[in-house]
Amino acid sequence: xxxxxxxxxxxxxxxxxxxxxxxxxxxxxxxxxxxxxxxxxxxxxxxxxxxxxxxxxxxxxxxxxxxxxxxxxxxxxxxxxxxxxxxxxxxxxxxxxxxxxxxxxxxxxxxxxxxxxxxxxxxxxxxxxxxxxxxxxxxxxxxxxxxxxxxxxxxxxxxxxxxxxxxxxxxxxxxxxxxxxxxxxxxxxxxxxxxxxxxxxxxxxxxxxxxxxxxxxxxxxxxxxxxxxxxxxxxxxxxxxxxxxxxxxxxxxxxx
Numbered sequence: 001x002x003x004x005x006x007x008x009x010x011x012x013x014x015x016x017x018x019x020x021x022x023x024x025x026x027x028x029x030x031x032x033x034x035x036x037x038x039x040x041x042x043x044x045x046x047x048x049x050x051x052x053x054x055x056x057x058x059x060x061x062x063x064x065x066x067x068x069x070x071x072x073x074x075x076x077x078x079x080x081x082x083x084x085x086x087x088x089x090x091x092x093x094x095x096x097x098x099x100x101x102x103x104x105x106x107x108x109x110x111x112x113x114x115x116x117x118x119x120x121x122x123x124x125x126x127x128x129x130x131x132x133x134x135x136x137x138x139x140x141x142x143x144x145x146x147x148x149x150x151x152x153x154x155x156x157x158x159x160x161x162x163x164x165x166x167x168x169x170x171x172x173x174x175x176x177x178x179x180x181x182x183x184x185x186x187x188x189x190x191x192x193x194x195x196x197x198x199x200x201x202x203x204x205x206x207x208x209x210x211x212x213x214x215x216x217x218x219x220x221x222x223x224x225x226x227x228x229x230x231x232x233x234x235x236x237x238x239x240x241x242x243x244x245x246x247x248x249x250x251x252x253x254x255x256x
Contacts, residue, residue, distance in 0.1 A: 001224050004029035007075040008223070009068065011058055011115060012085030013051065014040040016184040017135065020212020021082055021219055022051050028220060033071040035085070058085050058111035059103060068118035077126060080223045081119040083112035084135040088150035090190075101149040108153035113160060120168050129171035131223045134161050135215065136178040138238055158234055165232030173231040175222045180238025183209040205240030 008025045012018040013034030022032050026046035033052045034044060044051040052074060056067035072078045086108040091100060116132050123130030137154040144151025161176040168174060181191075181200065187209070191200045201209045218237045221227055 001220055001226070002029050003080075003220075003223065005031075006079040007031045007033065007071065007077050008080040008082065009033045009035060009071045009078065009115075009119070010051075010082045010084055011035045011067075011111070012087075013044060013082075014038075014053070016186060017179065017182050017212045017215050018082075018084040019044050020214075021084060021135075021216040024213055024216030024220055025080075025223075026051060030080075031075050033074065035067045035071070058115065059106040061110075061114045064111055064114040065118045068115055068122070072122050078119055078122045078130060079126075079128075080131045080133070081115060082133045082135065082219055082223075083115055085111060086135065086137075086150075086154075088147050090146040091149075092146060093148040096149065104149040105153045108150060109156045109160065112157060116164060116174070120164075120172055123172045124168070126171075129173075132164070132168075132172060132174045133219050133222050134174070134176045135219075136161075136176045136234065138178060138180050138236075138241075140178070161234070162232045169231060173222075173227070175227070175230060175232070176234045177215060177218045177222065178234045178236040178238070179210065179215050180204070180236070180241070181209045182212060182215060184212060203243055204238075205243065208239065210237060210239060 008030045010018050010022045013022040014036040022034050022044035023046050025032050026049050035054045035056050037057050039053050043053055054067050054070050056063040058064045088104045112134050119132055134157050136157050139151040140154030140158055158176055161174050165174040187197050191197045215237055218235050
């Protein structure tokens with residue numbers, strides 16, 4: 001699971017889930033490059049090692065390609081691309097503007113494609129190829145009220161993963177980590193105050209929200225030789241998933 005002398009690019013790696021992923025790979029010895037629109041006050045760091053930073057708006061295909069080229073030029077190679085940048089504010093589908101929806105789809109579906117295309121060109125030319133990991137969401141496999149465009153884009157990301165895994169094999173493996181709910185500095189925007197976050201966490205069978213490092217560890221596995229025969233797959237990291245809603249309503253048995 002060590003990644004010394006390997007270059008790992010994490011989009012959206014300056015905060016939240018992406019920062020946790022970057023820190024996990026720094027711990028594993030990798031050279032990590034984070035790509036974000038704005039440089040954070042502090043970059044991901046572990047054990048005295050600091051991630052490199054590149055600025056880009058990945059919703060622009062030319063900026064996305066330039067970021068991958070710059071990361072490759074800075075380190076001389078590209079071993080792992082983790083397409084993590086994404087997200088969406090809540091919006092009613094009936095009222096969302098065309099510009100809003102286009103932006104959400106561009107960030108969560110098209111940007112991963114553009115970054116992956118450029119990364120694949122580099123990896124195909126390397127003797128040992130490379131690995132691309134897309135960060136998906138449970139929203140891509142279930143109804144996503146107030147995030148319809150986001151959910152649709154994440155659903156598309158799973159299909160994109162499968163298609164690229166077939167097209168780019170055997171030199172490049174492509175997989176998707178389907179993330180459940182993660183506790184980050186922005187959790188309050190989705191779940192409310194501490195009591196709300198705790199109430200949401202209680203609905204997860206494992207009794208807590210994921211930490212960013214939980215997603216990072218899944219990526220670490222998929223990027224490692226231990227996953228050398230894993231491609232075109234979705235690894236779901238959700239603590240056991242959602243409890244069936246009917247169990248909260250049924251009177252057929254006593255509830256704990």
